[in-house]
Amino acid sequence: MFERFTKSARATVTGAVTHAERADAESVTEEHLLLALLDQHSGRASFAIASLGLADRRAAVEADLVTARRRGGLTRADTDALADIGIDVAEIVARVEEIHGEGALDRGRRRGPGRRPFTRGSKDVLTKTLRIAVGRGDRFIGDEHLLLALTACPGVVADVLAVHGATYETVNRALYGDGDGDGDGDGDGTVPSGV
Incomplete structure (x- = not known):
C-alpha cells in the first residue's frame, strides 16, 4: 500500500515516526499522524488545515491532545458516558496524578531506542486512507486522504479535530468544495459507507 502514497503522504507517515521517537513513545499513534x-x-491537507484555521490553532490542538493523554486516552464520549453514571474522570485523573505524578495515565511511554510499531488505531487510519482514495476513484493516496481518515476514525484525534471544526464533512468541503466530492457519488458530504 505504501507504494501508492504520494510524496506528501509518505512525508506525513515518516514524520509521524519522528514525532513518536521525539516523544519517546512506545508506538506510532493517530496523534503522531495528526502532528505530522x-x-x-x-x-x-495543508490547504484544508489552513482554510479550517487549524494551523493557527495548533497550540490549542496540541493542548487538547495532551489533555486527552492525561485522561488515559478516553474520548469525550467515554468521559460523558462515565459522567452519566456518576464517575468524574477529571477528579480521578487529579487523584492519580497527585499520587503518581502528572501524566501518570499517559499510556504508551517507553524507555530507550528502537523501532516503534504502529498502533492498531494508526493502522486503521492508514487502511481508511486507502478506502477513501478508492471511494473517490483516486489512483494514489495523498495527505488529504490521511486527514479525512483521521476525522472518520472514531477516537481522541477525531474528537479533538471536531472540537476545532475539522469533521469529515468540513474537511471534505475544504478539499473538494460543495460539489460531489465525498467519494460515494451522492454529494451529501457524509462518510462513504464502508469507509
Missing part, C-alpha cells in the same frame, strides 16, 4: 500533518506546509 500539521507540520506540512504544502499539499492538499
Whole structure:
C-alpha cells in the first residue's frame, strides 16, 4: 500500500515516526499522524488545515491532545458516558496524578531506542486512507486522504479535530468544495459507507 502514497503522504507517515521517537513513545499513534500533518506546509491537507484555521490553532490542538493523554486516552464520549453514571474522570485523573505524578495515565511511554510499531488505531487510519482514495476513484493516496481518515476514525484525534471544526464533512468541503466530492457519488458530504 505504501507504494501508492504520494510524496506528501509518505512525508506525513515518516514524520509521524519522528514525532513518536521525539516523544519517546512506545508506538506510532493517530496523534503522531495528526502532528505530522500539521507540520506540512504544502499539499492538499495543508490547504484544508489552513482554510479550517487549524494551523493557527495548533497550540490549542496540541493542548487538547495532551489533555486527552492525561485522561488515559478516553474520548469525550467515554468521559460523558462515565459522567452519566456518576464517575468524574477529571477528579480521578487529579487523584492519580497527585499520587503518581502528572501524566501518570499517559499510556504508551517507553524507555530507550528502537523501532516503534504502529498502533492498531494508526493502522486503521492508514487502511481508511486507502478506502477513501478508492471511494473517490483516486489512483494514489495523498495527505488529504490521511486527514479525512483521521476525522472518520472514531477516537481522541477525531474528537479533538471536531472540537476545532475539522469533521469529515468540513474537511471534505475544504478539499473538494460543495460539489460531489465525498467519494460515494451522492454529494451529501457524509462518510462513504464502508469507509
